[in-house]
Amino acid sequence: MLRRVIAVVKKLSSRGLSFRGKIEKFGSVKNGNFMMALELISEFDPFLANHIAKYGNPGSGQTSYLSSTICEEFISLIGTKVREIIIAEVKSSKYFSIIVDSTPDISHVDELALVLRYVPVDKVNAVERFLKFLPNVGHKAKEMYDALVVAFTIYDLNFKIVAGNRMIMQPICPDVMKAYKLYLQN
DSSP states (O other), X not given: OHHHHHHHHHHHHHTTOOOOOSOOOTTOTTSHHHHHHHHHHHTTOHHHHHHHHHHSSOOTTOOOSOSHHHHHHHHHXXXXXXXXXXXXXXXXXXXXEEEXXXXXXXXXXXXXXXXXXXXXXXXXXXXXXXXXXEEOOOSSHHHHHHHHHHHHHHTTOOGGGEEEEEETTGGGOHHHHHHHHHHHHO
């Protein structure tokens, strides 16, 4: 049962598709991609069909392993594992560069998107990997720089092997670059 749920989570996230719909109920045409995919699989899988029929719409407090709560838990676990793999690849590459962009989320709250660009050891072309959203720390250079230092500390990344940077907000925040260059000189 859980293998099917994990497979759906992996497939939807690999395509960048949304999971939830407007109504979290099996049988609804507005239940979203996660439930729709499970419904599709259940057409060919009697075990899953039986499980959905029995536990698909039990309400709050009932364990079904089909709810958005379990889906979000798997997304979080898979995301943590992917982040660990990215960090390991970055650490094994000789150099990497950073890309930082300020972008609003769905609720129009500004966040910093942190992307790493590097060449994996077994590849010849560079890849860009999203690492995480950093909460909005302000638009002053020092605040953004400090947020990057915290993120690099959390992931045990070395600022001194950053070979390049592309900060989308660079034209409006040249002080970020000055602070970064001063750090490298120390």
